[in-house]
Amino acid sequence: MLEIKNLTKSYGDILALDRFSLDLKKGEVLGLLGPNGAGKTTLISILAGTLRDFTGSVSFLGRDLFADRSLKNRMGIVPQDMAFYEELNAMDNLLFWGGLYDVPRAELKSRATEILEMVELSGRIKEPVKNFSGGMKRRLNTAIGLLHRPDLLLLDEPTVGIDVQAKVSILDLIRKVGAAGTAVIFTTHQLAEVENTCSRIAIMDHGRILAQGTLEELIRLVGEKDIVEITGDFAAAPFSEALQDLAGNGIELLSVADGLAALAVSDTEQIPKVMDRLFRRKLAVTDLKIKSPSLETVFLKLTGRSLRD
Ligand SMILES: Nc1ncnc2c1ncn2[C@@H]1O[C@H](COP(=O)(O)OP(=O)(O)O)[C@@H](O)[C@H]1O
Ligand SMILES: [Mg+2]
CATH class of the missing domain: 3.30.2130.10 (VC0802-like)
Structure with missing residues (x-):
């Protein structure tokens, strides 16, 4: 469903992505593991359409991602920095963001309710988001990414800056999203997080994938x-x-x-x-x-x- 070919991106002298290529199938959950500076955020930003001046191609659902703007509606993005209206409650944030994506008005409220259930925020929908913990905000951010029922969800280091329990609940959520048939790519620099969360792991550094496979396949590489x-x-x-x-x-x-x-x-x-x-x-x-x-x-x-x- 996603074919990334030879994505290359430089910032001046820094080569952030170096002929990065990756294929993803429907419903796969891919953990993209790489140390700081590996190029993870650069990749997600290019896929999200927020970064320009790169070379290479991306085909998504059989079409050119950068030529066909309607494809943006099939992708959900959970960026590293979170964007909400702090004074609004979780439901109103979802209704606002859902309005920006083409979610049918009549369906918006019921979908928002369903998604808040899924991310386990149903009990807190009346409070302003500024009262939320880091982990709750991350779940709300994920809910926003899922509201328009994307075929692919991208999360950039979703577990950074939240406590251990919140991490566990985000990783559970990623598994749940995958099990429901949505393909997922999430980036991380924490080994333990990819071990039990994804169907496939890709290890990247210096803007390229060094190896990929299931955990067992990767371990076999070391002999x-x-x-x-x-x-x-x-x-x-x-x-x-x-x-x-x-x-x-x-x-x-x-x-x-x-x-x-x-x-x-x-x-x-x-x-x-x-x-x-x-x-x-x-x-x-x-x-x-x-x-x-x-x-x-x-x-x-x-x-x-x-x-x-
Ligand atoms: N806006 C920028 N200007 C210059 N260099 C950048 C910029 N953003 C990222 N880089 C550099 O590109 C490389 C990849 O960065 P990034 O994609 O943020 O990696 P990661 O998310 O894996 O930590 C790093 O060397 C980083 O310093
Ligand atoms: Mg990053």
């Missing part, structure tokens, strides 16, 4: 290897040198920075060998963590950097 994260008081160069001749023999150096390195090892019996080399070179290790293959190790292997920030 059976464990990842060893080593922290200590060492510089990158001597660290790499110390392990140079081990590379390839069941040990793969994934990333080395001053004080922090990551290796993939075929089995944990390789670790004493590594420690021995480091010890001989007097490279001080303060901590060593072994991680079994997971989405986090996939990401580390693909990008050479950790998603934590």
Whole structure:
């Protein structure tokens, strides 16, 4: 239902999207996982029609998204910053925004009631939105995106800046929307959020998709290897040198920075060998963590950097 081909967007010298391509089928829930600066918001803004001067094409429901303005009505957007009338209540906000999309007047109220039920705000429809918590506002924002019954819902980092419980409820809502047959793309930089929420995960960095698939497919990419994260008081160069001749023999150096390195090892019996080399070179290790293959190790292997920030 959505085919994105070679989207490229620069801001001056910064290449924010680099021939970004992605296909989405009807009813799929895609988690787009990438660290800050990966290009997630740029992508969503282009799809939402709020960003210009890019190259590439997007076909949506079989038609050119940028040529056919009527397609905008088939897409729901939940941007990172929320836009409401704080003095109005949830129902009036929905009625206002629904009027902007072409929701039939006669249906607007009943749809708004139904959607407020779905996002679990039915009990609070009379209060001005300014009384709402961050999580409630995010749900209301999602309700606005869903009011015109889009075929595709786009959410840009819907869980940023809200508490844990509110995150869980937004992720539940995303699953519910997907189960009802609406395709969803949501962006996040939190690994845990894509693990149980989507039918497909795409990992992006530097404006491109590095890998995509189900969680199991992505984990298979790392093979059976464990990842060893080593922290200590060492510089990158001597660290790499110390392990140079081990590379390839069941040990793969994934990333080395001053004080922090990551290796993939075929089995944990390789670790004493590594420690021995480091010890001989007097490279001080303060901590060593072994991680079994997971989405986090996939990401580390693909990008050479950790998603934590
Ligand atoms: N308006 C802008 N002007 C200049 N650079 C920008 C602008 N918006 C984003 N960028 C840069 O483009 C890259 C991608 O940004 P963005 O799409 O916001 O990533 P994400 O949403 O994944 O954090 C980053 O390097 C960012 O600094
Ligand atoms: Mg962003």
